[in-house]
Amino acid sequence: MKIRHFALPALAAAFALTGCKKSGSDASTINIGEVAAMTGNTATFGQSSHNGTQMAIDEANAAGGLLGKQLKLITEDDQSKQGEAGIVAKKLISRSKVSALLGEVASGRSLEMAPIAQAAGVPMISPASTNPKVTEAGDHVFRVCFIDPFQGTVMAKFALSKGWKKVAILTDSKQDYSVGLTEFFKKYYSANGGTITGEQSYGSGDKDFKAQLTAIKAGAPDAIFASGYYNEVALVAKQARELGITAPLLGGDGWDSASLIEVGGKAMEGCYYSNHFSNEDQSPAIQEFVKKYEAKHGAKPDAMAALGYDSAKILLDAIKRAGSVEGKALRDAIAATKDYPGITGKITLDENRNANKPAVILMVKDGKVVYTETIAP
Amino acid sequence: MEQFLQQLLNGLFQGSIYALIALGYTMVYGVLRFINFAHGDVFMLGAFTAYGLHKLLAGTLAAMPWPVSLIIILVASMALCAALGIVIELLAYRPLRNRPRLNVLITAIGVSLFIEYTGQLAFGATQRPFPELIPPIQVVSAGGLSVSMTHVIVLGTTLLLLFGLRMIVMKTKMGLAMRALSLNPTASTLMGVNNSVVISFTFGLGSALAAAGGILYASLYPSIEPFMGIQPGLKAFVAAVLGGIGNIPGAALGGLIIGITETLVKGYGQSIGIPSGYSEGVAFVILILILVFKPSGLLGKVEREKV
Numbered sequence: 280m281k282i283r284h285f286a287l288p289a290l291a292a293a294f295a296l297t298g299c300k301k302s303g304s305d306a307s308t309i310n311i312g313e314v315a316a317m318t319g320n321t322a323t324f325g326q327s328s329h330n331g332t333q334m335a336i337d338e339a340n341a342a343g344g345l346l347g348k349q350l351k352l353i354t355e356d357d358q359s360k361q362g363e364a365g366i367v368a369k370k371l372i373s374r375s376k377v378s379a380l381l382g383e384v385a386s387g388r389s390l391e392m393a394p395i396a397q398a399a400g401v402p403m404i405s406p407a408s409t410n411p412k413v414t415e416a417g418d419h420v421f422r423v424c425f426i427d428p429f430q431g432t433v434m435a436k437f438a439l440s441k442g443w444k445k446v447a448i449l450t451d452s453k454q455d456y457s458v459g460l461t462e463f464f465k466k467y468y469s470a471n472g473g474t475i476t477g478e479q480s481y482g483s484g485d486k487d488f489k490a491q492l493t494a495i496k497a498g499a500p501d502a503i504f505a506s507g508y509y510n511e512v513a514l515v516a517k518q519a520r521e522l523g524i525t526a527p528l529l530g531g532d533g534w535d536s537a538s539l540i541e542v543g544g545k546a547m548e549g550c551y552y553s554n555h556f557s558n559e560d561q562s563p564a565i566q567e568f569v570k571k572y573e574a575k576h577g578a579k580p581d582a583m584a585a586l587g588y589d590s591a592k593i594l595l596d597a598i599k600r601a602g603s604v605e606g607k608a609l610r611d612a613i614a615a616t617k618d619y620p621g622i623t624g625k626i627t628l629d630e631n632r633n634a635n636k637p638a639v640i641l642m643v644k645d646g647k648v649v650y651t652e653t654i655a656p
Numbered sequence: 657m658e659q660f661l662q663q664l665l666n667g668l669f670q671g672s673i674y675a676l677i678a679l680g681y682t683m684v685y686g687v688l689r690f691i692n693f694a695h696g697d698v699f700m701l702g703a704f705t706a707y708g709l710h711k712l713l714a715g716t717l718a719a720m721p722w723p724v725s726l727i728i729i730l731v732a733s734m735a736l737c738a739a740l741g742i743v744i745e746l747l748a749y750r751p752l753r754n755r756p757r758l759n760v761l762i763t764a765i766g767v768s769l770f771i772e773y774t775g776q777l778a779f780g781a782t783q784r785p786f787p788e789l790i791p792p793i794q795v796v797s798a799g800g801l802s803v804s805m806t807h808v809i810v811l812g813t814t815l816l817l818l819f820g821l822r823m824i825v826m827k828t829k830m831g832l833a834m835r836a837l838s839l840n841p842t843a844s845t846l847m848g849v850n851n852s853v854v855i856s857f858t859f860g861l862g863s864a865l866a867a868a869g870g871i872l873y874a875s876l877y878p879s880i881e882p883f884m885g886i887q888p889g890l891k892a893f894v895a896a897v898l899g900g901i902g903n904i905p906g907a908a909l910g911g912l913i914i915g916i917t918e919t920l921v922k923g924y925g926q927s928i929g930i931p932s933g934y935s936e937g938v939a940f941v942i943l944i945l946i947l948v949f950k951p952s953g954l955l956g957k958v959e960r961e962k963v
Contacts (some may be wrong), residue, residue: 308930318781326782358781366692452931480931487876489666490935492921497659510783513876522662522802543823544877567886 300499308351309344309604311594312377312401315370316385316448319359320483323536326581328406329354330576331587332381333508335595341600344532345598349509352591353377357388361453364388365395366500370401372410378604382588384583385508386410386456390612393420404594406586409532410459414632421632423590423621424555425656427531432637433553433654434504436531439470443475446529449491450513451507452480459645460506460531476500481511488515489522496524496654504529509536513543520546528553535582547643555582556623556638557650568622582623589621599600610620662801663923664916669807671915672814673876676869678820678899678907680862686902687838687858689755693764694744695866696889697771698737700882702867703786703874704779705733709812710787722851726789726809730871734864741863742856749859750852755963773871786878789871801807808874817865818908828856838902891918909954915940 313332315325336352344350353375355367364383364398371377372395377431380396380403383389389408396403397417405413405422409430414420446468449455449633450552460477469475472582476498479491492515503519505512540547548579558569558579572580580588593616598604601612619626624636635656641648677699684692706729710717717725752760805902825831833854835842845851851940874880875887895914899906924934946953 318776318784322782340886452934477926479926481922482936486873486879486884486887486935487666487670489670490663490919492661493659493666494923494926514879518879521794521804538783542783544785641779 294468295343295502304343307348309346309348309598310351310353310375310377312368312371312375312380313352313354313384314357314364314371314380315354315387316321316359316383316388317354317356318496319512321359321385323509323538325356325359327581327583328587329585330572330578332406332591333500334572334575335588336592339595345595346602350453351432357383359385361381361387361391364639365391365616366397369394372396372401379594379609381406381594383408385454385548386413386459387454389413390416390455393417396420402606402610404590404613406590407532408456410455412455412459418614418632419606421613421628423593423626424586425638427459427463428533429656430553430638431460432467433640434531435464435468435471435505436654438472438502438504438529439473444472445474445498445500447476447495447498447500447503448478449495449503449505449507449520450478450486451483451511453482454507454534457506457508461504464504464506482506483511483512486514488518489502492519492522496522500526502526502529506531508533509539510542513539513547515544516546516550528643536579537578540648542644549643551640551642551651553638554641555636557636559650564620565622574641589623589626592621593619593626609622658801663919665801665803666941667916667919669810669915670910670919672811673869673873673888674870674895674915675908675911676814676817677866677888678895678911679818680865681893681896681905682870682899682904682907683821683865684858684862684900685896686874686904687834688855689838690760691764691893692862693761694716695862696885696892697768697775698863699867699870699873699889700775700880700885701740701771701881702733702737702870703884704775705736705867706789706874707784707786707880710789722751722789722791729789730868733784733833735866737867738756738864739859741859745856747858749957752764754797760882772882772886778938779882781881783879783881786874788878806875810876813868813872815906817868818904821865822904824861830854834858884929894939897951898942900953903953906953906955914942917942
C-alpha cells in the first residue's frame with residue numbers, strides 16, 4: 280500500500296520533468312519551424328517539401344550559416360490531419376521559439392496555421408498553398424506560389440482551348456483547396472462558353488466514387504475536372520475507366536505526386552493538371568537543382584520539393600537583408616522580396632503577399648508526367 | 657433508368673463488402689456478447705498480410721492462373737490473421753474474462769488504436785498500391801451497365817462465407833458449442849464445452865472473415881494504408897446493428913441496405929440539394945433511426961433480462 284502512494288507522485292514528477300527540454304534559439308542557432316504532412320493521406324506533399332526545405336537549409340549551413348549562426352530546421356508532422364497543423368504550429372512557436380514558420384502545403388492546414396502565426400508575430404511562408412484566403416489572415420503570412428483565382432482559370436482556359444465544351448466537376452468537399460479551386464474554375468469556364476454538365480463531391484479518405492461517377496457519366500462530359508488531392512484522384516480515375524468513362528481528367532497542383540501514377544496506373548493516361556514547376560525544364564538552374572536533389576534522394580524533385588526549397592531560400596535571403604530575425608524586421612524584409620530567382624520562377628511578393636507566377640500544364644503520358652505548355656498570368 | 661440500375665449495382669457491391677465485415681462483428685457479438693472494435697484493424701492487417709505474401713511469393717504465383725493464386729493468398733492470409741486473432745484474444749481479452757463488459761470494450765478500443773499506430777510505425781503512413789490479384793475483366797458490359805470480375809468475386813465470396821458460417825454454426829459440433837456458450841456460458845461448461853477453446857475459435861473465425869474482407873476491399877480499392885480499416889469497420893458495425901447484432905443473415909441484410917442507401921444518396925443527392933460528399937452521414941443517420949425505432953435490429957430478437 281505504502282509503495283503505491285509513493286509511486287504516483289513520483290511518476291507525475293517524472294512526467295513534468297520531461298516537459299522541460301532545452302528550447303528556443305540559443306546564442307548559436309537560428310530556429311526555423313516547419314509544419315509538414317510527413318505521414319497520412321497527403322504524405323508525399325510533406326516529405327517532398329521537407330526534402331526541398333532541408334536541402335536549402337543544409338546548403339546555407341555549409342556556406343557558414345547566417346548572421347554568424349547555424350540554422351536549425353525543426354520539423355513537425357501534422358499527419359495530414361486538419362487540426363494537427365494548428366497544434367504543432369503553436370508548439371513550434373511557444374516551445375521551440377522559432378523565428379519563422381515554413382508551411383503548409385495544403386491550403387486547409389495553412390488556413391489553420393495562419394492566424395496563429397499572425398497573432399504571435401511570427402512570419403509564415405507557405406510553399407504551395409494556393410487558396411487566396413491563406414494570406415488574408417494577416418501581414419505576417421506569405422506564400423511563394425500562385426493562387427487559385429489564377430490556377431482555376433488556367434485549367435479552364437486549357438479545357439476550352441482543347442475544344443472541351445462540356446465538363447463535369449468532382450470536388451473534395453472536405454478540403455478548402457479543392458472547394459476554392461472548383462469555384463474559380465467554374466467562374467471562368469462558364470463565363471467563357473463552357474457548360475458544366477454536373478457537379479459531384481466526395482470527402483477526403485473516401486475510396487468509392489462509383490456513385491458519383493455514374494451520375495457524371497449520365498451527363499456525357501468531354502472532360503472531368505477533379506480538383507482534389509492525388510490519392511483520391513488516382514482511385515477516381517481507375518473507377519471511371521471501369522465504368523467505361525473515357526473522358527480525360529483535369530486537375531490542379533494537388534495531383535502532384537509520384538503516388539498518382541503508382542496507384543492510378545493506366546487510368547491516368549491522357550490526363551492533365553496544372554502545376555508550379557516541371558523538372559524537365561532545361562534551364563541550367565533548374566537542371567542543377569534536379570541533379571542535386573536526385574543525388575540526395577534518389578528521385579526527381581516534384582513541385583512541392585522545388586517550392587519547399589524556394590520558400591526556405593526566400594526566408595534565408597530575407598534574414599540576410601533584414602540583418603536580424605526579429606519578427607517585424609524579418610516580416611518587412613520578406614515583404615520586400617522582388618524578382619528573387621527561384622527554382623520555380625522569378626518570385627516577387629505583391630501587396631497581398633502572393634507571388635505572381637506562370638503555371639505549367641503537365642500531361643500523364645506512357646506512365647510518366649510530361650510537360651505540355653506554360654500559361655502566363 | 658440505366659443510371660439507376662448501375663447505381664443499384666454499385667450499391668449492391670458496396671453493400672457486400674460491408675456485409676462481409678459485419679459478419680465478423682455479428683458473430684463475435686453473438687457468441688461472446690462483446691463488440692470487437694479491433695475487427696476493422698484485423699481487416700487492415702489482412703490486406704497488408706496479402707500484400708506481404710504477394711511480395712514474398714511473387715515469382716511462384718506469377719506462373720499460376722489467377723484464381724489459384726487468389727485462393728492461395730486468400731487462404732494463407734485468412735489463416736495468418738486467424739492465428740493473430742487468437743493471439744489478440746489470449747493477450748488482451750482473456751485476462752478480462754470475468755470483468756465487467758465495459759472493461760473489455762475499452763480494451764478493444766485500445767487494441768484497435770495499438771494495431772493502427774503500430775501499423776503506421778511498421779508500414780509507414782503513405783498508401784501503397786495493392787497488387788492486382790484479380791485481373792480487370794469486365795464480366796458484363798451490356799448497354800452501359802458495367803460489372804467487373806472483382807465485383808463478382810466479392811459478391812460470390814460474401815455469399816460463400818455467409819453460407820459457410822451458417823453451416824458451421826448450425827451443423828457442426830463446434831457451432832453447437834458456440835451457440836451453447838452464447839446462451840449461457842456457465843451452463844455450457846457444465847455440458848462439457850471448453851469455453852476457452854470455443855472463444856479462441858470464434859475469434860479466429862472472425863479474424864479470418866475480417867482478413868478476407870480486407871483483401872477483397874483492397875482488390876476493389878487498391879490503395880492500402882494503416883488506417884484503412886476505420887471507416888469500413890464503423891459502417892460495417894452499423895450494418896451489424898441494423899440487421900440485429902448477433903444475427904448472421906441480419907448482418908448481410910444490414911450491409912446491403914447501407915450499401916444501397918449510401919450509393920443512392922451519393923448518386924442522386926445532388927439533385928435534391930445534398931452534396932454527394934455528405935453521404936458519409938447516411939450510415940449514421942440509419943444507426944440513429946434503428947436505435948430509436950427498433951434497437952434490436954431488423955432481424956434481431958428483443959432480449960429480455962430474466963431475473
